[in-house]
Amino acid sequence: MTSILIIVVVILLLAALVQVTRVSELLSEIKSKDVNEVTDKDNNTQGLLFLIVGFGFLIFVVWQMVTWNHLLLPPASSLHGAEIDILMQASMALILIVFFILSPILFYFLYKYRGKKSNKAYFFSHNNKLEVVWTVVPTIILTVFIIFGLKTWDKAMNVDVTQSTKIIEVYAQQFYWSARYSGDDNILGKANYKLVKEKNIFGVDTLDINFGDDKMTKEVHLVVDQPVLLKFRSQDVIHSAFLPHFRVQMNCVPGITTQFGFTPTRTTAQMKETEGEDFEYILLCNKICGQAHYNMQMKVIVETQEEFDIWYDSKQNLENRLLTKKEKKDV
Numbered sequence: 001m002t003s004i005l006i007i008v009v010v011i012l013l014l015a016a017l018v019q020v021t022r023v024s025e026l027l028s029e030i031k032s033k034d035v036n037e038v039t040d041k042d043n044n045t046q047g048l049l050f051l052i053v054g055f056g057f058l059i060f061v062v063w064q065m066v067t068w069n070h071l072l073l074p075p076a077s078s079l080h081g082a083e084i085d086i087l088m089q090a091s092m093a094l095i096l097i098v099f100f101i102l103s104p105i106l107f108y109f110l111y112k113y114r115g116k117k118s119n120k121a122y123f124f125s126h127n128n129k130l131e132v133v134w135t136v137v138p139t140i141i142l143t144v145f146i147i148f149g150l151k152t153w154d155k156a157m158n159v160d161v162t163q164s165t166k167i168i169e170v171y172a173q174q175f176y177w178s179a180r181y182s183g184d185d186n187i188l189g190k191a192n193y194k195l196v197k198e199k200n201i202f203g204v205d206t207l208d209i210n211f212g213d214d215k216m217t218k219e220v221h222l223v224v225d226q227p228v229l230l231k232f233r234s235q236d237v238i239h240s241a242f243l244p245h246f247r248v249q250m251n252c253v254p255g256i257t258t259q260f261g262f263t264p265t266r267t268t269a270q271m272k273e274t275e276g277e278d279f280e281y282i283l284l285c286n287k288i289c290g291q292a293h294y295n296m297q298m299k300v301i302v303e304t305q306e307e308f309d310i311w312y313d314s315k316q317n318l319e320n321r322l323l324t325k326k327e328k329k330d331v
C-alpha cells in the first residue's frame with residue numbers, strides 16, 4: 001500500500017512540474033520573450049544541477065557499496081574459486097579506480113565549462129600524442145587482463161581427473177535436480193533419455209554392468225578437499241547448474257554431457273561458523289527454464305569423509321532400486 005502511495009505522489013509531482021514549466025512558458029509568451037533562448041542564468045542553473053546530481057550519484061554509489069557489501073558472496077570455497085576471486089577483485093579494483101577518477105572530473109568539467117555568452121569555442125582538430133596515449137594504455141591494460149582471465153579460465157576448466165576424483169552426475173529436469181553417484185567402481189552406468197520411465201528417472205541402462213552400484217540422491221554431499229567431477233545432463237530444456245559458493249557454473253544441455261571439476265575446501269559446518277547458522281551451500285538453476293525455474297535448487301553439503309560415508313551408506317543402490325528380485329537373478 002505504501003509503495004502505491006509513493007508511486008501516486010511521484011506521478012502527481014511530475015504532473016505538477018510539467019504544469020509549472022507550461023505556466024512559465026506562457027508567462028514568457030505574454031511578456032513576448034523567446035522561450036527557446038538560452039540565457040546565462042539557464043546555463044548557470046543547468047551547470048549547478050549537473051554538479052549536484054553528479055556528485056549525489058557518486059555519494060549514492062559509495063553508500064550502496066558500504067550498505068550492501070554484506071550481500072556479496074563469501075570468499076570462494078573451492079581451490080580454483082580463489083583464483084577466480086582474485087581475477088574478479090583485480091577487475092573491480094581497476095574499474096572502480098578509473099570510475100572514481102573520471103566521474104568527478106566529468107561532472108566538474110560540465111559545471112566549469114558551462115555555456116556563457118562571452119565564451120568562444122576552441123578549435124581543436126587532432127593531437128597524435130593524445131591518440132597514442134589513449135590507444136596504447138587501454139590496449140596494454142586490457143591485454144594483461146584478457147591473458148590473466150584466459151589463464152584463470154583454462155586452469156578452472158582443465159582439471160586433471162585422477163583416481164581420487166569422485167564422479168557424480170547432476171541431472172536436470174523441469175523443475176528438479178537429482179544426483180547420481182558412480183558407486184565403488186567410480187564409473188557411471190550408461191544412460192539414455194529413451195529409457196526414462198517410472199522410477200528410472202535418469203534413463204539408466206539396466207543392462208550395463210556399471211549401473212548396479214550407482215546411487216540416486218536428492219542432495220549432493222561432497223568430501224572436503226577431495227576433487228570431484230560433476231557431469232551434467234538435462235532431460236528437457238537447457239538448464240544451468242550454478243554453485244555460487246564454489247564459483248562453478250555449467251550449462252546442462254539435452255543430448256550432451258557437460259562437466260566441471262573442482263575441489264571444495266570448506267565444510268558446511270565451517271561455513272556456518274563464519275556465515276551464520278542458516279548457511280547452506282546450494283546448487284541453483286541459472287537459466288530461465290520455465291514457470292517454476294525460481295524453485296529449481298538442490299542442497300549441497302560439504303563434510304568430512306566419515307560423515308559422508310554414514311550418509312552414503314544409508315542410500316539404496318540402483319540395482320536394488322530399479323530391479324525386481326527376478327531381474328536381479330537374470331542380470
Ligand SMILES: [Cu+2]
Nearest residue numbers: 239285289296
Ligand atoms: Cu532449470
